[in-house]
Amino acid sequence: MSAETAQAIEAEAKRLGFDAVGFALPDPGSQAKDNLRAYLAEGRHGGMGWMEDRLEWRMNPLMMMPSAKSIVMLGMSYAPKHNPQNDVSLPARVSVYARGRDYHDVMKKRLKALARWMADGWKADVKVFTDTAPLMEKPLAALAGLGWQGKHTNLVSRKHGSWLFLGSVLTDLELPPSKPERDRCGNCQRCIIACPTGAIAPYRIDARRCISYLTIESKEPVPADLAKLMGNKVFGCDDCLSVCPWNKLVPPTSHSEFAPRFDPPQNIGEWRHMDEEAFRKHFAQTPVRRAGHRRFMDNLDIAQKNAEAQDGR
Numbered sequence: 589m590s591a592e593t594a595q596a597i598e599a600e601a602k603r604l605g606f607d608a609v610g611f612a613l614p615d616p617g618s619q620a621k622d623n624l625r626a627y628l629a630e631g632r633h634g635g636m637g638w639m640e641d642r643l644e645w646r647m648n649p650l651m652m653m654p655s656a657k658s659i660v661m662l663g664m665s666y667a668p669k670h671n672p673q674n675d676v677s678l679p680a681r682v683s684v685y686a687r688g689r690d691y692h693d694v695m696k697k698r699l700k701a702l703a704r705w706m707a708d709g710w711k712a713d714v715k716v717f718t719d720t721a722p723l724m725e726k727p728l729a730a731l732a733g734l735g736w737q738g739k740h741t742n743l744v745s746r747k748h749g750s751w752l753f754l755g756s757v758l759t760d761l762e763l764p765p766s767k768p769e770r771d772r773c774g775n776c777q778r779c780i781i782a783c784p785t786g787a788i789a790p791y792r793i794d795a796r797r798c799i800s801y802l803t804i805e806s807k808e809p810v811p812a813d814l815a816k817l818m819g820n821k822v823f824g825c826d827d828c829l830s831v832c833p834w835n836k837l838v839p840p841t842s843h844s845e846f847a848p849r850f851d852p853p854q855n856i857g858e859w860r861h862m863d864e865e866a867f868r869k870h871f872a873q874t875p876v877r878r879a880g881h882r883r884f885m886d887n888l889d890i891a892q893k894n895a896e897a898q899d900g901r
């Protein structure tokens with residue numbers, strides 16, 4: 589397969605609305621695999637046992653598609669109009685990624701369209717993924733030249749910052765790998781300093797302390813010492829991303845699907861009083877709904893306590 593095939597796939601991906609496209613071999617590389625093993629061995633994944641369950645799959649995309657020769661890595665920008673750094677005074681804050689339509693749905697639709705186009709045009713074998721399978725999306729996207737993994741561990745693109753959702757198409761087409769981007773974090777420590785719970789060391793995260801994990805993924809009650817540090821965050825956290833210099837000057841997303849589907853509440857009571865049905869309706873089609881009513885109410889209680897403590901009530 590030739591560079592022209594890759595160019596044609598890139599053009600079609602852009603036409604379908606992807607903002608970033610690149611190609612890599614279906615192998616995240618030995619460094620990424622060693623780092624993943626260390627992350628799990630040190631227990632930094634907390635209660636996300638599913639990361640261990642399919643470790644071999646996660647390290648080797650060929651387990652999911654033995655005929656794969658290449659992976660097409662794709663990104664869609666969800667950059668907000670306003671940097672959320674100043675949202676500290678809101679009664680409750682939902683992270684940027686969860687305010688719009690669920691990216692799994694938005695990306696999947698486009699990934700399937702691209703895969704169908706590749707299958708029709710080249711009789712290619714194809715499989716699509718976006719955070720839906722054990723795949724190391726960030727290292728693969730870095731190898732495909734979409735950006736580099738910043739000190740906060742997320743992928744940073746020179747053009748879109750780290751407000752970039754990732755997805756991929758595994759294929760048996762042989763596509764020439766793109767040139768990886770170099771690390772451009774330099775001496776910057778802003779994300780490390782900004783993390784309220786100290787979850788980040790350069791290029792390493794301890795999910796057990798990450799507010800995103802504590803408010804979304806963890807099945808356990810939030811430990812009291814960490815709850816105090818969560819401030820007004822009730823679903824995910826953007827603190828490490830919002831201070832990143834690479835996120836300052838990026839254009840806002842052009843995808844209307846990622847525009848906020850709900851406003852912040854006037855006061856916590858507004859959301860705290862929602863029953864399960866009202867919650868599902870209010871957060872329909874957004875990632876918040878996936879977290880479930882009970883979990884969200886617990887997070888609101890924490891934000892309420894933090895607000896009271898701050899007011900000296």
Ligand code: B12
Pocket residue numbers: 619620621623624627636683684685718719720721722723724725726727737740741742743744750751752753754755790791792793795798800801805823824825826828829
């Ligand atoms: C598990 C997970 C989480 C966990 C753990 C986060 C993490 N960093 O692992 C939690 C719940 C905390 C989480 C939070 C968030 N997530 Co998340 N998450 C994932 C998931 C499912 C797997 C990530 C993974 O493999 N982690 C394993 C560890 C080992 O990887 P790592 O921390 O990136 O470690 C790498 C480097 O740091 C480095 N490294 C590790 N140790 C060391 C040591 C040294 C010395 C060096 C030099 C390097 C190094 O090598 C490792 C391998 O590349 C991916 C989807 C996917 N399938 O990939 C989405 C994904 C990473 N998440 C995403 C998003 C958007 C978020 C949030 C921004 C959401 C939010 N606003 O709340 C936050 C960001 C928090 C953060 N700073 O990471 C996006 C990121 C997009 C991007 N541009 O990078 C992804 C790719 C989903 C997607 N398809 O778009 N997430």
